[in-house]
Amino acid sequence: MSTECILFVTLIEDARKGRADEFVKLAAKNEGLDVEKLLRLIAKGYVVIPKNVLRDTIPKPIGMYASTKVNVNVGTSIDHVDLDEEKEKVKVAEKFGADAIMDLSSGGNLDEIRRTLMKLTSLPFGTVPVYQAARDCKRVVDIREDEFFKVVEKQAKDGVDFMTIHAGVNKVSVERLKRSKRLLGVVSRGGAIIVGWMIHNDKENPYYADFDYLLEILKTYDVTISLGDAFRPGCLVDVDRVKLTEYVILGELVDKCREYGVQCMVEGPGHVPLDMIETSVKAMKIATENAPLYLLGPLVTDAAAGYDHIAAAIGAAVAGMAGADFICYVTPSEHLGLPTVEDVKEGVIAAKIAAHAADLVKPGQREKAMERDLKMSLARKKLDWKTQFETSFDPEKAESIWKRRRTSSEACSMCGDLCAIKLVESIFQTKEI
Amino acid sequence: MSTECILFVTLIEDARKGRADEFVKLAAKNEGLDVEKLLRLIAKGYVVIPKNVLRDTIPKPIGMYASTKVNVNVGTSIDHVDLDEEKEKVKVAEKFGADAIMDLSSGGNLDEIRRTLMKLTSLPFGTVPVYQAARDCKRVVDIREDEFFKVVEKQAKDGVDFMTIHAGVNKVSVERLKRSKRLLGVVSRGGAIIVGWMIHNDKENPYYADFDYLLEILKTYDVTISLGDAFRPGCLVDVDRVKLTEYVILGELVDKCREYGVQCMVEGPGHVPLDMIETSVKAMKIATENAPLYLLGPLVTDAAAGYDHIAAAIGAAVAGMAGADFICYVTPSEHLGLPTVEDVKEGVIAAKIAAHAADLVKPGQREKAMERDLKMSLARKKLDWKTQFETSFDPEKAESIWKRRRTSSEACSMCGDLCAIKLVESIFQTKEI
Numbered sequence: 037m038s039t040e041c042i043l044f045v046t047l048i049e050d051a052r053k054g055r056a057d058e059f060v061k062l063a064a065k066n067e068g069l070d071v072e073k074l075l076r077l078i079a080k081g082y083v084v085i086p087k088n089v090l091r092d093t094i095p096k097p098i099g100m101y102a103s104t105k106v107n108v109n110v111g112t113s114i115d116h117v118d119l120d121e122e123k124e125k126v127k128v129a130e131k132f133g134a135d136a137i138m139d140l141s142s143g144g145n146l147d148e149i150r151r152t153l154m155k156l157t158s159l160p161f162g163t164v165p166v167y168q169a170a171r172d173c174k175r176v177v178d179i180r181e182d183e184f185f186k187v188v189e190k191q192a193k194d195g196v197d198f199m200t201i202h203a204g205v206n207k208v209s210v211e212r213l214k215r216s217k218r219l220l221g222v223v224s225r226g227g228a229i230i231v232g233w234m235i236h237n238d239k240e241n242p243y244y245a246d247f248d249y250l251l252e253i254l255k256t257y258d259v260t261i262s263l264g265d266a267f268r269p270g271c272l273v274d275v276d277r278v279k280l281t282e283y284v285i286l287g288e289l290v291d292k293c294r295e296y297g298v299q300c301m302v303e304g305p306g307h308v309p310l311d312m313i314e315t316s317v318k319a320m321k322i323a324t325e326n327a328p329l330y331l332l333g334p335l336v337t338d339a340a341a342g343y344d345h346i347a348a349a350i351g352a353a354v355a356g357m358a359g360a361d362f363i364c365y366v367t368p369s370e371h372l373g374l375p376t377v378e379d380v381k382e383g384v385i386a387a388k389i390a391a392h393a394a395d396l397v398k399p400g401q402r403e404k405a406m407e408r409d410l411k412m413s414l415a416r417k418k419l420d421w422k423t424q425f426e427t428s429f430d431p432e433k434a435e436s437i438w439k440r441r442r443t444s445s446e447a448c449s450m451c452g453d454l455c456a457i458k459l460v461e462s463i464f465q466t467k468e469i
Numbered sequence: 470m471s472t473e474c475i476l477f478v479t480l481i482e483d484a485r486k487g488r489a490d491e492f493v494k495l496a497a498k499n500e501g502l503d504v505e506k507l508l509r510l511i512a513k514g515y516v517v518i519p520k521n522v523l524r525d526t527i528p529k530p531i532g533m534y535a536s537t538k539v540n541v542n543v544g545t546s547i548d549h550v551d552l553d554e555e556k557e558k559v560k561v562a563e564k565f566g567a568d569a570i571m572d573l574s575s576g577g578n579l580d581e582i583r584r585t586l587m588k589l590t591s592l593p594f595g596t597v598p599v600y601q602a603a604r605d606c607k608r609v610v611d612i613r614e615d616e617f618f619k620v621v622e623k624q625a626k627d628g629v630d631f632m633t634i635h636a637g638v639n640k641v642s643v644e645r646l647k648r649s650k651r652l653l654g655v656v657s658r659g660g661a662i663i664v665g666w667m668i669h670n671d672k673e674n675p676y677y678a679d680f681d682y683l684l685e686i687l688k689t690y691d692v693t694i695s696l697g698d699a700f701r702p703g704c705l706v707d708v709d710r711v712k713l714t715e716y717v718i719l720g721e722l723v724d725k726c727r728e729y730g731v732q733c734m735v736e737g738p739g740h741v742p743l744d745m746i747e748t749s750v751k752a753m754k755i756a757t758e759n760a761p762l763y764l765l766g767p768l769v770t771d772a773a774a775g776y777d778h779i780a781a782a783i784g785a786a787v788a789g790m791a792g793a794d795f796i797c798y799v800t801p802s803e804h805l806g807l808p809t810v811e812d813v814k815e816g817v818i819a820a821k822i823a824a825h826a827a828d829l830v831k832p833g834q835r836e837k838a839m840e841r842d843l844k845m846s847l848a849r850k851k852l853d854w855k856t857q858f859e860t861s862f863d864p865e866k867a868e869s870i871w872k873r874r875r876t877s878s879e880a881c882s883m884c885g886d887l888c889a890i891k892l893v894e895s896i897f898q899t900k901e902i
Contacts, residue, residue, distance in 0.1 A: 271846035
């Protein structure tokens, strides 16, 4: 454990010195934020901008006062390996507004897949290194301790911008899990690998035990750590104190990251009933002292298989309003199988709508977000269909629906001559209809 | 205007006498509510169960402590008349869990369409009679005053269970509308017809001026009135005091309905930013003294054309949590054209998910709603796929996604051998993976 390999000053350290390079200036411009303000937010750890020093990444600030960002997961599984399809998913995700891509591959040649997908996009690129460590062994319980760190370093060298690492799992929280009345236990794949490894080997989680070493590796490449939530509830009744225990431990790790000058965010929910989302988000913000919050879902019902992108959009919008910063999309195939390209499209659009709905009521983003809605509403008033299509989340789909049943009317086929907008316009202008 | 034609005792009058017939008993049973309690809620007007005396309607209680209900609009427009397609929409709506159907047809033979569609379903059936009055004239401003009422009576005689009538528009609110800075003015089709008629003819809204006469007709057939919201905001910036004015007038009309013994509900939003939904719902509940609230959307962004069912699901879930009782579905073709059968399916499922998410946190419905989620989660734990499909909102879709990429694994193609549920099960059971 030496610090000799720390060659770079990290973004957070630069920000603490008040230095803004072109990357940060562009980030501020894109968000409509003042550069000085953004630097202060980064310095405190309230905002992160994932970027590996080896990669030319588009700045996507995540956190307080920044717009709500959307992550898209792609990647193979042991049952389905098709690199071309994964490449297509990355392209579709970017086309429909993804702000980040994570490769969660666990089948096929993982190095090749990751490197290929990273070349396709300049969006922040993330991974969960423990998947590769698990895949390299016959059984997940056989992962060698040094392997946990070697995969992190290998992927960092490839230029990965942010990594989900379940460093918050420890013996204390696993004991609490064992004593809990959880219905579904652990539903986080990375979390389950680590819990399984710990129990089988009767050892502490290497990422927790050697967190300083992990931070050294990450700092060398200025990789942003996303502290994984191994104990996110996998169903509504599993929102419990096991999860709260994890919040607290993650908060302590956030402190360490900030001391080290490593950017960090924290992951959260899962499945959460609608009336507990605000509390969940705010509790995490308290426990982590305003670390940027990266949420999966939350799904507001367990029963929406086939339509979990909608259950997640409901939860994500409410969570965004409460302060969630980064939303992991959910696709219609969640809980059922690996998504297709079409699923990715459906998932990213649903998440973008939720993120936008949140931005419309979020401090720092309201006015900017409202520009889009005002543009749409003005175009509606003028029955300017072209602008309406362009302003939508999926211009091709909007246009095709409109064209499907076109008539000579300048309105749409829903109301035709009884178009309320036309009726009222004509009343106020001519008093004739 | 005589009262001689009032032949029946209405449901609300029966409830006030503490009389529960089989219809009310079945309603209570379906909702998991005590019969006496349900009678008290109906007597006060906090719950309605739409049912025309001439029709054999399934009881679907709407209001306080009842589960959140979903309405599906079907119907032709002047640009697209295809009765077979509308029939198919009714069937699909019912298949995917619609609790009520409204026929909003404005093209073709309206009597034939309505009568045909009503025969297809025993769900509560609703209309907006002024559409037919408007269609029967060359120009909407030419509707004769008595026609406003004749269409109501004709449709009541057909057995229509509930009718949207924009009785709350009056000269005061139209003046306020004229002085307002609204971007989109009136976006309610029925509202626009009435506002146009009033301004052109310089007369009071007949439904407002002769509200007592309207109630007499409705009472004769025990039709539930749904007080239409002519001034619902058509875009986020139009949430304003014009709308608040209407709430107050609608509240006064609710009082009259209750005095007359006519069941009534009140319609609301439109487009509302996420952080104003709770206030909107609660303000309507105050103004109308807990009248059952029937909401369109609310859409949490103006910009989701092509995906408005998702923007509406977000709003509906939040509104449901705040107390909305009855949700009008929105389809992907909202703002763009008349929906197809597939759009109807997408719309009703999205609305059902939102309604269920609300029921999971609603007084009186939490436990009952949670049964479904517990069943799903238990099936997940057991990797019992058949039960998972059956418990979902669209079993065929769920199964087809799962089958798409089947392998020999008992898990799904998302995680395969790294299935968290399997990993953790095996750790706790055998400490081997």
